[in-house]
Amino acid sequence: MFKHLIKLIWNRRKKNSLFLAEIVVSFMVIFILSSFLIFYYQNYRKSLGFNYENVWVLRYSNPPELKEIDSLVRYYDQVRNVLKSAPQVKSYSFSGGNFPYSNSISNSNLDYKDKSFTGVNVYSIEGDYPKVMETELVAGRWFTAEDSLNKHKPILITKTLSQEMFGADNPIGKITGKAEKEAEIIGVINDIKSDGDYLPSGNSMFSQLKPGDVKWAGRILIRVSPDADAAFESNLYKLLSNTMKGSSIELSHLYDIRASRNRQTTTPMLIFAIIASFLVFNVSLGLFGVLWYNINQRKGEIGLRRAIGASAFAVNRQLVTEALILTTFSLLIGVFFAIQFPLLKVFDLKSSVYFIAIFISCIFIYLLVFICALYPGKQAAAIMPAMALHEE
Structure with a gap:
């Protein structure tokens, strides 16, 4: 049976070329998207190695009138005293x-x-960094x-x-x-x-960080208690502003900085995923149309098979199997190009990521073609032999 189907596909190779091209392009798009999604997922599962909750970041600049190291050390000792006296500050660390x-x-x-x-x-840090x-x-x-x-x-x-x-x-x-x-x-x-x-x-x-290094550190990481609210943040900012006169300071939350950093990573991938979804949707419509057109062109062949005793299920199975065999040929071409990614270290991801993406992409394409071929095959199976032969 497979030999016969392959012969039919080969005889219609020119008409099937568009089908092949659509499958190869879809496979490559899904493969690239899957590679990055797997890469991100594997990284997401790993531990952060620290706790960003309830950590605030104070950015500061040195006061222009203080040039000597000793003066700066005394200046930032006052800042330390303010942070130590704040009731909801649990620990802090100067940082680069x-x-x-x-x-x-x-x-x-x-x-x-x-x-x-x-x-x-x-990372340039102080001794209390692990507490923060x-x-x-x-x-x-x-x-x-x-x-x-x-x-x-x-x-x-x-x-x-x-x-x-x-x-x-x-x-x-x-x-x-x-x-x-x-x-x-x-x-x-x-x-x-x-x-x-x-x-x-x-x-x-x-x-x-040595005591004299605070002149270029520029950051203070502050861990606060969970009940620290906006009112405490406002009071702490006022205390630091009064203490650090001549300095420009900015207080932010590490939680918000993390969210912004994650958006920088996920936004391009989200845009690519949306574009890929539209592409796959259009390809699905194209596959459906190509299969529908091919069936309409083969009414005589289908009617003859029904006339000599082929069941509706057998006709449906033949057309779906043809589509899956043609998909296999397309995937062989697509996999050949996909294997070049780990060999050439494209995107510099682990080889295992690419191979998992190849497997997922193949399964996805097979399911896509199966779904697209199922309804046209069912319609072909419903063709009455007399009507098909009469049209011929």
Whole structure:
């Protein structure tokens, strides 16, 4: 039977070319969309590595009249006293401009023996940072005040970076970098997804802010109690404004910054999904029309099959099977192009993401063609032999 169907398809290859092209294009669109959706979903399932709830971000600038380091240190000591005295402030930490969801980039290379890791995300923080962000320590310890006196610069790294650098070996106490850039690993924390819920965590390291570094830190991360409301926020802003005279300050919520960062990621994909949906809908109408047209052109053939004893079910099955076989030929072409994505590292996603997307796209296309072929096949099966032969 299949040999006979393939022969029929081959004899109508010119008329089936449009069908083939529509399936290949639809498959590629669904494949690309599925790849990104799977990529986002896999990242979304992973832990954030910190808690953004009830964290406020204070952006500040240095007062122009203060130039000396000692003056700035005393100035920000007053800010610390204000934050300590605020009843609903649980903890705080000065931070560089690179913090979770900040859209700010601070990268560096991290070397260990013959290994070199580029594009490592660098966070400059204070010792109370784990209380503010509620990050989880996997091994080692956090920064202490005495670390600023160490010969080597103390750093913490994320779990994935530790595994890539040292494998199963204990990273604590290892010296990274060269010459004046040598640093000692004192702790390992869980990976953090700083670019949003849908993007990977990436490799990260944490360095300690010294007292004099507050002049360029520019941010204070503040964890407040859950009952902190708009009234407290207004009072805190007034207190800080009165204390930080000459500075421009801005208070925002990490929850809102996260939502904005996620929108930057999902909006382009949502637009692409809408466009893909319209395309698939139009292709569905096209497939339905092509199948309907082909059936109308084959009334004589269908009538003859019915006249020699073929049942309505057999006719319906033949037409649906023809469509699925033709779909298989189209998918073989589409899969050939899709396999090039992991080989050429297009979009730089994991190979498993592409293969799952190929499987999902094939299932989707088969279901789409089956549904589009089902009704025309049913209509063909209802053709009366006498009427079809009479028209011929």
